[in-house]
Amino acid sequence: MFVFFTQIVIAQNNYNLGTQGKQNVQLIVNSDFVVTMDEAQPVIKNGAVAIRDGKIVAIDTQDKIKASYRARRTLPGEGMVLMPGLVNGHSHSAMVLFRGLADDLALEDWLQNYIFPAEGKFVDENFVRVGEQLACWEMIRGGTTTFVDMYFEPEVAAEVVDECGLRAMIAPSSIDFPSPGFQGWDDAFASSVNFLKRWKGKSDRIIPALAPHAPYTVSPEHLTQAIRAARHYDVPLTIHLAETQTEVQDVQQRYNATPVQHLENLGFLDPRVFAAHVVWPNESEIALMAKRGVGVIHNPDSNLKLASGFAPIPAMLKAGIKVGLGTDGAASNNVLDMWKAIRLTALIHKGTTLDPTAVPAKTVLRMATLGGAQALGLADKIGAIKTGFQADLIQVHLQEPHLLPLYDVTSHLVYAADAKDVDTVIVNGEVLMHKREMLTVDINKIRREVVSIGEKIKAEFRPSN
Numbered sequence: 001m002f003v004f005f006t007q008i009v010i011a012q013n014n015y016n017l018g019t020q021g022k023q024n025v026q027l028i029v030n031s032d033f034v035v036t037m038d039e040a041q042p043v044i045k046n047g048a049v050a051i052r053d054g055k056i057v058a059i060d061t062q063d064k065i066k067a068s069y070r071a072r073r074t075l076p077g078e079g080m081v082l083m084p085g086l087v088n089g090h091s092h093s094a095m096v097l098f099r100g101l102a103d104d105l106a107l108e109d110w111l112q113n114y115i116f117p118a119e120g121k122f123v124d125e126n127f128v129r130v131g132e133q134l135a136c137w138e139m140i141r142g143g144t145t146t147f148v149d150m151y152f153e154p155e156v157a158a159e160v161v162d163e164c165g166l167r168a169m170i171a172p173s174s175i176d177f178p179s180p181g182f183q184g185w186d187d188a189f190a191s192s193v194n195f196l197k198r199w200k201g202k203s204d205r206i207i208p209a210l211a212p213h214a215p216y217t218v219s220p221e222h223l224t225q226a227i228r229a230a231r232h233y234d235v236p237l238t239i240h241l242a243e244t245q246t247e248v249q250d251v252q253q254r255y256n257a258t259p260v261q262h263l264e265n266l267g268f269l270d271p272r273v274f275a276a277h278v279v280w281p282n283e284s285e286i287a288l289m290a291k292r293g294v295g296v297i298h299n300p301d302s303n304l305k306l307a308s309g310f311a312p313i314p315a316m317l318k319a320g321i322k323v324g325l326g327t328d329g330a331a332s333n334n335v336l337d338m339w340k341a342i343r344l345t346a347l348i349h350k351g352t353t354l355d356p357t358a359v360p361a362k363t364v365l366r367m368a369t370l371g372g373a374q375a376l377g378l379a380d381k382i383g384a385i386k387t388g389f390q391a392d393l394i395q396v397h398l399q400e401p402h403l404l405p406l407y408d409v410t411s412h413l414v415y416a417a418d419a420k421d422v423d424t425v426i427v428n429g430e431v432l433m434h435k436r437e438m439l440t441v442d443i444n445k446i447r448r449e450v451v452s453i454g455e456k457i458k459a460e461f462r463p464s465n
C-alpha cells in the first residue's frame, strides 16, 4: 500500500517536471519589485512568482524562478510592482447604477428618502445583472481581486462574478421591512439561507455569507436568528454598525445600549462577524470588538461624503482589531476605487490625530490586502503573496510621471498611485486584465445596457434633469 502511494507521488512529481529538471507551471509573473505582505520576505527586488493550478507555488528572484520552473506563459515585469490583489471589504456592487443619483445628503436622508425608494422601484434581476457587470468591470480596472457584495439577487450576482473571474463574498441583504423581491424579514432571510446552502463549499471564488442590514433596521430577535444561522452553517456574517451619531442615539433609545454593546448583549459578536463603518464606537466597545475577534471594514470615502465622521482607526489598530478597507456602494462614494480609500485612510487619520505616524503607509497597504482578508476570515488563502495562497495578484505600472522618481515602492502605492496604474489583474492564476485590456467582460455590451437602464432611471426618478 505504502509502495503504491509512493509510486503515485513520484509519478505526479514527474508529471510536474519538464525537461532539464524544471517544474512545469501554468504562469510565471516577473516584476521589478514583489511586495508580498509576508513578514518573512516583505519586498523582493527583481522578483517572480510561479503559479500552478491557480495557486502560488514559489516566490523568489527572477533568476531562481527561471532556473527551477518552466511556464506555459510568462508575464514580463519591467517597470512593474507585483502585489496581492486589493480586497474591497464592503460594497453594494449593483448600486453603481445609482452613481450620482443622490449626493450631498446625510445617511438617514439619503437612505430613507432616495435610495430605499429607488431600490423599491428599480432593483430586479436585470438591474443586478447589469450593475454587477459594471461593478466587476470597474473593480478589475482598479486592481480589486476580492470584494464583499452586500446586496440583492445573489444568484445573479454569483453568475456574473463567476463569468468575469473575480472572487467575491456574496452576502444577500436581509432587513425588517419590504425590500426588492421580499415582503419583509422572513422571506428575505429564508432566501439568504437558501443561497448559502446552495453555495457553501461549491466554489473557491464565490463565498456565501449573511448580511442583516444594521441594528437600527433589524430587530434583536432577527439579529439573533442571523448569527445563529451563521454559526450553524459556518459562514461569515457582515453588518453595518455604528455608522452615524444618529444610529448611536437611536439604538441607545430603543435598547438602552450603544450599537456594539447592543450586539454584545445579544451574544452576536465573534470572529465570523465583520462590521462595516464603525465610525462611532466608544473606548469600551473598541476593546470589546478586539476581545471578540470582530473585524472592521473602514470606508473613508463614504463616511466623509455622507458626513458620518471619522472612524477611530488608529485606536482600533492599537487594540488589535482586524481592519480592512472598503468603498461602500457607488451611490455614496461614488467610485469602487480602492486606491482612493487607501490614500484617504493614510491622510485623514494623520489630520484628525495631528500625528504624522498615525496609520503609516505600510499599515494602510496591509489593510487593503491582508488586513481585509483577515477581517473576512480568508487570510489563509488570499491577501498575501505566499506559497500555497491563491494566485490573486496585480501588476502596477510605475512609469507614469506621478510615480517618478522611485525611492520607496510602498510610498508610491499609498500616496501616489491610482486605479489607472494597474496594468494586469490575475485571480486564481487566470489573467482578467493585461496591459489594461479587459479579457473576461464585454465592455461595449455592458456600456449599452448601463446607458439604457440609466435613461429609464433618469426619466422616472429625476424627470427634471
Ligand SMILES: CSC[C@H]1O[C@@H](n2cnc3c(O)ncnc32)[C@H](O)[C@@H]1O
Binding pocket: 092, 107, 111, 115, 116, 119, 150, 151, 172, 173, 174, 175, 211, 212, 213, 214, 240, 243, 302, 328, 329, 332
Ligand atoms: C443590507 S445591505 C443592502 C442595503 O444597504 C443599503 N446601504 C448602502 N449603503 C449603506 C450605508 O452606508 N449604510 C446603510 N445602508 C446602506 C443599500 O442601499 C441596501 O438597501
Ligand SMILES: [Zn+2]
Binding pocket: 090, 091, 092, 240, 276, 328, 329
Ligand atoms: Zn454599506
